[in-house]
Amino acid sequence: MAPNAVLPPTAATSSMERFAELLDALIFTPSRNGKLRLMVEFFAAVGDPDRGWALAALTGELAFREAKPQQIRALAASRVDPELLGWSYDFVGDLAETVSLVWPTRPGANRVPELGEIVEGLASASRGDVGALLERWLDTLDATGRWALLKLVTGGLRVGVSARLAKVALAELGNVEPAAIEEIWHGIDPPYTALFAWLAGEGARPETGDRPSFHPLMLANPLEIEDLPKLDPRDYRAEWKWDGIRVQLVGRKGERRMYSRTGDDIGKGFPDVVEQIAEDVVLDGELLVQRDGEVAPFNDLQQRLNRKLVTPAMLRDYPAWVRLYDILSEGGEDLRALPFVERRLRLEAWYAAAVRPRFDLSPLIPFDAWNELEALREGARERSIEGLMLKRADSVYVAGRPKGPWFKWKRGALTLDTVLMYAQRGHGKRSSFYSDYTFGAWRGDELVPVGKAYSGFTDEELLRLDKWVRNNTTNRFGPVREVTPSLVLEIAFDSVSRSTRHKSGLAMRFPRVHRIRWDKPHREADTVETLEKLLT
Amino acid sequence: MQLTAPKPESWLKIVPEGIYCVPGDFHIDPSSSAKRALVTHGHGDHARPGNRQVLATEGTLAIMRARFGEEAGGTLQPASYGEVIRIGDVDVTFVPAGHVLGSAQIVMDYRGSRVVVSGDYKRRPDATCRPFEPQRCDVFVTEATFGLPVFRHPPDAHEIARLLHSLRLYPDRCQVVGVYALGKCQRLLMMLRRAGYDEPVYLHGALIALCDLYTQHGIDLGPLLSATGVARDELKGRIVLAPPGATADRWARRLPDPVVGMASGWMRVRQRAKALGVELPLVISDHADWDELLQTLTDTGAPEIWVTHGREEALIHQAQAMGLTARALSLVGFEEEED
Ligand SMILES: [Zn+2]
Ligand SMILES: [Zn+2]
Numbered sequence: 001m002a003p004n005a006v007l008p009p010t011a012a013t014s015s016m017e018r019f020a021e022l023l024d025a026l027i028f029t030p031s032r033n034g035k036l037r038l039m040v041e042f043f044a045a046v047g048d049p050d051r052g053w054a055l056a057a058l059t060g061e062l063a064f065r066e067a068k069p070q071q072i073r074a075l076a077a078s079r080v081d082p083e084l085l086g087w088s089y090d091f092v093g094d095l096a097e098t099v100s101l102v103w104p105t106r107p108g109a110n111r112v113p114e115l116g117e118i119v120e121g122l123a124s125a126s127r128g129d130v131g132a133l134l135e136r137w138l139d140t141l142d143a144t145g146r147w148a149l150l151k152l153v154t155g156g157l158r159v160g161v162s163a164r165l166a167k168v169a170l171a172e173l174g175n176v177e178p179a180a181i182e183e184i185w186h187g188i189d190p191p192y193t194a195l196f197a198w199l200a201g202e203g204a205r206p207e208t209g210d211r212p213s214f215h216p217l218m219l220a221n222p223l224e225i226e227d228l229p230k231l232d233p234r235d236y237r238a239e240w241k242w243d244g245i246r247v248q249l250v251g252r253k254g255e256r257r258m259y260s261r262t263g264d265d266i267g268k269g270f271p272d273v274v275e276q277i278a279e280d281v282v283l284d285g286e287l288l289v290q291r292d293g294e295v296a297p298f299n300d301l302q303q304r305l306n307r308k309l310v311t312p313a314m315l316r317d318y319p320a321w322v323r324l325y326d327i328l329s330e331g332g333e334d335l336r337a338l339p340f341v342e343r344r345l346r347l348e349a350w351y352a353a354a355v356r357p358r359f360d361l362s363p364l365i366p367f368d369a370w371n372e373l374e375a376l377r378e379g380a381r382e383r384s385i386e387g388l389m390l391k392r393a394d395s396v397y398v399a400g401r402p403k404g405p406w407f408k409w410k411r412g413a414l415t416l417d418t419v420l421m422y423a424q425r426g427h428g429k430r431s432s433f434y435s436d437y438t439f440g441a442w443r444g445d446e447l448v449p450v451g452k453a454y455s456g457f458t459d460e461e462l463l464r465l466d467k468w469v470r471n472n473t474t475n476r477f478g479p480v481r482e483v484t485p486s487l488v489l490e491i492a493f494d495s496v497s498r499s500t501r502h503k504s505g506l507a508m509r510f511p512r513v514h515r516i517r518w519d520k521p522h523r524e525a526d527t528v529e530t531l532e533k534l535l536t
Numbered sequence: 537m538q539l540t541a542p543k544p545e546s547w548l549k550i551v552p553e554g555i556y557c558v559p560g561d562f563h564i565d566p567s568s569s570a571k572r573a574l575v576t577h578g579h580g581d582h583a584r585p586g587n588r589q590v591l592a593t594e595g596t597l598a599i600m601r602a603r604f605g606e607e608a609g610g611t612l613q614p615a616s617y618g619e620v621i622r623i624g625d626v627d628v629t630f631v632p633a634g635h636v637l638g639s640a641q642i643v644m645d646y647r648g649s650r651v652v653v654s655g656d657y658k659r660r661p662d663a664t665c666r667p668f669e670p671q672r673c674d675v676f677v678t679e680a681t682f683g684l685p686v687f688r689h690p691p692d693a694h695e696i697a698r699l700l701h702s703l704r705l706y707p708d709r710c711q712v713v714g715v716y717a718l719g720k721c722q723r724l725l726m727m728l729r730r731a732g733y734d735e736p737v738y739l740h741g742a743l744i745a746l747c748d749l750y751t752q753h754g755i756d757l758g759p760l761l762s763a764t765g766v767a768r769d770e771l772k773g774r775i776v777l778a779p780p781g782a783t784a785d786r787w788a789r790r791l792p793d794p795v796v797g798m799a800s801g802w803m804r805v806r807q808r809a810k811a812l813g814v815e816l817p818l819v820i821s822d823h824a825d826w827d828e829l830l831q832t833l834t835d836t837g838a839p840e841i842w843v844t845h846g847r848e849e850a851l852i853h854q855a856q857a858m859g860l861t862a863r864a865l866s867l868v869g870f871e872e873e874e875d
Binding site: 021027028029030034037038041080081083084087088091092093094097098101102142143425427428429431432478479 | 687786815817850857
């Protein structure tokens with residue numbers, strides 16, 4: 001938790017200045033904990049409605065006519081010598097930052113605006129008014145304030161904070177579970193006054209009414225193999241663990257949503273699925289690309305993720321499906337308190353009640369003993385399968401990752417012996433360590449980089465790796481060191497696919513350092529060809 | 537200027553070693569050892585070892601002795617601020633530059649022609665040295681380290697408040713701030729003291745000698761402790777100062793989860809700060825920012841400006857727009873990093 005009575009960071013009194021200082025600090029703070037502290041402090045110190053507008057800006061929920069870069073440039077050119085402006089831009093390299101720094105101050109300009117005034121001003125401004133508004137605000141703010149304003153109006157607020165992290169900060173502020181915030185998030189609107197009142201203990205949790213809101217997900221723990229004998233197979237049901245992305249589908253009073261596991265609305269990218277959500281229902285399942293009843297590689301799904309615009313060609317070539325495994329609500333009836341087996345029956349009944357294009361059911365795998373499942377898991381080499389899920393038959397659906405009811409039992413990782421080629425300094429706590437490693441595999445006599453890893457080792461191993469890098473450096477490029485190619489790293493990864501972004505033409509999924517082979521001669525490391533054989 | 541006064545470029549020459557005064561037969565801040573050197577201040581790109589005779593303020597000489605020992609120079613002659621010293625046919629006066637302890641502008645009068653070589657300077661208050669005193673002159677020789685309008689240093693108090701805020705925000709971490717050993721280190725300490733921070737500040741070994749020197753010159757830096765050999769836990773919630781290079785190196789591993797800060801005018805540009813892995817960029821500089829440079833051009837009333845090093849292009853453009861004659865000397869050997 002953040003300290004309670006923290007003084008304001010500086011003499012800033014306007015919420016816009018406070019917000020600007022928050023953004024500035026967030027950009028430079030690498031650690032998640034640090035970012036949380038900064039946000040909690042801000043939300044505790046700034047009042048309504050400004051903190052709500054700040055929250056909306058951080059979570060990407062603000063909507064107003066954005067200013068175009070040309071507009072900003074023209075505004076600056078009207079106030080600054082164009083020659084000086086040009087040199088300044090060349091030096092700084094970022095338009096908003098350049099303009100914020102070179103903007104000539106006007107002593108005795110108007111009062112510094114509050115964040116709320118800016119948001120409301122922009123929301124009601126016509127296209128022609130925006131320039132004059134901006135100019136007036138730029139005159140009153142300091143450099144950090146001007147930078148934040150320009151980032152805000154050009155929609156480029158990239159400060160390394162996800163919507164999820166902002167919600168975790170709110171949860172800390174109000175001492176509630178993040179899931180409690182996610183559950184209502186899609187039913188409330190900026191500036192979230194009722195939300196903040198609830199978090200301060202001054203009001204009830206906001207009602208979301210008939211909105212298609214997110215239901216926080218239940219997550220599984222990794223299965224520790226030593227624990228298996230302690231579990232009774234009769235208490236559990238098994239399913240395949242699919243290699244897609246987890247989604248929640250929500251239909252409510254004619255509105256339809258597809259949420260990611262963190263509650264982000266990703267439905268815009270998947271109209272082919274979303275339009276199939278027929279009734280009031282909340283479904284839990286795996287988003288996959290399927291062709292002719294067969295699951296396509298994860299790479300195909302990636303073609304459809306994070307796209308603002310979906311073309312007809314994408315819809316045709318990468319058809320999306322959802323493989324369902326749970327039902328949380330039906331016809332407005334909350335089913336989460338039912339045991340898993342009963343929810344499963346409700347899911348099957350719902351599925352059978354109509355033709356369900358773009359949906360199928362994730363089958364249950366019958367078994368009597370753990371060794372049967374183990375054999376199935378070992379044998380499963382289909383690309384679409386990551387392993388197994390075990391769910392207690394009597395498990396109710398609760399948000400978060402409770403210990404016990406659900407387990408994921410991933411199939412063994414793939415491994416490859418590679419040679420360390422480059423090392424780069426890490427960030428934050430690791431900024432004095434060479435902790436990011438680029439490794440290669442052999443193609444003939446040449447080492448070809450095949451991936452990058454920055455995890456999987458202990459602190460002690462990191463110390464030793466760092467020392468090794470420093471003693472074996474052959475070249476330096478800024479924060480990167482090239483090393484004598486002689487140390488073998490055994491890399492574990494989940495899968496490998498084709499990629500045009502890498503010189504090797506291959507991309508590993510979740511590579512991490514499995515073992516450091518201090519002993520192994522580097523000539524005995526694996527080849528690119530070996531990696532190609534593992535393609536899925 | 538008298539009608540008969542010689543043109544400045546006829547008696548002040550740019551030579552490979554820097555600026556050479558013909559009628560006085562001396563160099564200013566020579567980049568390699570000279571017979572007679574006049575030194576503006578103790579930073580390594582201005583004060584170099586091995587000159588046969590050195591003329592500088594007492595503060596600068598003390599710094600040179602501390603840095604170079606025997607190599608500080610053959611004879612070291614102190615110059616008091618404001619004292620007129622005749623060298624050959626030239627009258628020389630050392631005038632405060634407000635940059636670091638002992639820093640001076642060198643004013644030269646020769647047959648009614650006056651040139652001021654300012655060395656490095658700044659215009660905002662600094663409790664560790666005497667403030668800059670503008671001199672009317674015919675030619676003002678200036679640096680342009682921050683000669684772009686993007687460089688406008690915020691108020692010092694604002695930056696110190698950010699450091700103290702970070703200290704409160706992370707009671708379980710330590711704040712390590714990268715500072716140059718000469719000037720920035722001591723100025724930051726004084727700013728902390730003025731802001732009411734009277735806890736001990738921990739120092740990297742490379743900073744201790746110059747802090748002692750400042751203390752001997754009557755500048756009370758408050759309680760200081762060596763960071764060497766201190767238990768990790770003791771440094772939680774503390775401020776540690778270190779040379780810029782040490783904050784991201786193995787030395788920093790002794791510190792408890794440090795917030796890495798850096799006090800420099802370059803911190804104004806986010807990309808630069810990010811590239812250095814800085815978490816707390818503090819825009820604190822001992823060089824004039826853009827507005828101070830322009831203010832100084834006006835204050836000296838000089839019709840002609842010579843720019844020694846830095847971003848000359850923009851400053852010359854601006855000086856010309858102000859109706860002044862301006863040219864670049866393009867002196868080499870001055871480090872951008874030193875600030
Ligand atoms: Zn200097
Ligand atoms: Zn200098």
